[in-house]
Amino acid sequence: MLVLLNMLTKTMNPAEYICMCGADPDDFYTHHYALNMRFYTHFTSPIRRFADVIVHRQLAKTLMEDAVQENKYELAEWWASTTYKDVKIEQLKSWADNCNVRRTEAREASEESADLFYTLFIKSLESTTELCSVVGVLDQSIDVLILSNGIRKRVYLKELGLVSYDHVPSDLTDESKNVVASIGKLFLQWKRPEPSQTENTYQVQCGCFSTEVQLFSVFRCIVSVHESHNIDNNKDPLEMPRLKVIFYFEKITSFV
Incomplete structure (x- = not known):
């Protein structure tokens, strides 16, 4: 099983963050294979993933706009304090690209670290x-x-x-x-x-x-x-x- 998993995962394209604003969903493969969902985003770990922070603040902006429409101005003001102001689509795309680069670098660093420490272990033997x-x-x-x-x-x-x-x-x-x-x-x-x-x-x-x-x-x-x-x-x-x-x-x- 370990061998098959290694061979199959090597051929898969890594997941990427994308900005869907103004984009055609048909231009991207957004389906999450394991969860069988059309759209999926990281959300649960804002303390360790910047992408999750972006999603939280985009959601806060949506909730703020809903509160304004319902004349709940105090609630809208609270949501406004937790979101970005005047964020452009190009900036969101830039953040998504940077998250992809950093995640790739982190994965490569993890793999090389495991390789290095295993090599040091072999050297001791x-x-x-x-x-x-x-x-x-x-x-x-x-x-x-x-x-x-x-x-x-x-x-x-x-x-x-x-x-x-x-x-x-x-x-x-x-x-x-x-x-x-x-x-x-x-x-x-x-x-x-x-x-x-x-x-x-x-x-x-x-x-x-x-x-x-x-x-x-x-x-x-x-x-x-x-x-x-x-x-x-x-x-x-x-x-x-x-x-x-x-x-x-x-x-x-x-x-x-």
């Missing part, structure tokens, strides 16, 4: 063994998801010490409809001293061992900090240290 699921098969690399923490990493084939490798791309039976007949695969071949053979690891004519890698294959991997990075004495404090993920030759299982 020197290396550790993790179960990783394949979530992407490329011609010269493999994307894996570390199942214990949900961190996604790219494994470069040139760093695995392989004898050779063969990439078989995905086969599209109908390119116009993107119908996939078979998913991409990688065949890795490398030598290991006294390997323990399994049904997923078999000896080939070259005297090396070959393993098939495809989407959702699960491997035991060695995770360590890349040798080219020195976290303690990094010249550029903004440069992220890179984790190094190494496959064992043994494939644990596959869900495909």
Whole structure:
């Protein structure tokens, strides 16, 4: 489930704040999928989200205008004290755009922080063994998801010490409809001293061992900090240290 969620959410467009004033609803996809509502806005957390403050004050302005129409001037004055005065549509659009930028930056900072602290943890251990699921098969690399923490990493084939490798791309039976007949695969071949053979690891004519890698294959991997990075004495404090993920030759299982 973790693997599927990671793959599906990566393809989704992030939610955005938009100003609907003077805009055609048909120009935007406003439907909230999970709640099954045509329109939805953040509202409940004005102490931590500026977008919620904007919505609260826009609502206060609407209630103020209703109170004026009902000749409830004291109530209208109270609502007026909690709202913006003379806010232009362009300013609302600018605020919405800025909220989108800041939220994206906050999410990226959170992801990079989790990555950094996990890297520091791995450095304190020197290396550790993790179960990783394949979530992407490329011609010269493999994307894996570390199942214990949900961190996604790219494994470069040139760093695995392989004898050779063969990439078989995905086969599209109908390119116009993107119908996939078979998913991409990688065949890795490398030598290991006294390997323990399994049904997923078999000896080939070259005297090396070959393993098939495809989407959702699960491997035991060695995770360590890349040798080219020195976290303690990094010249550029903004440069992220890179984790190094190494496959064992043994494939644990596959869900495909």
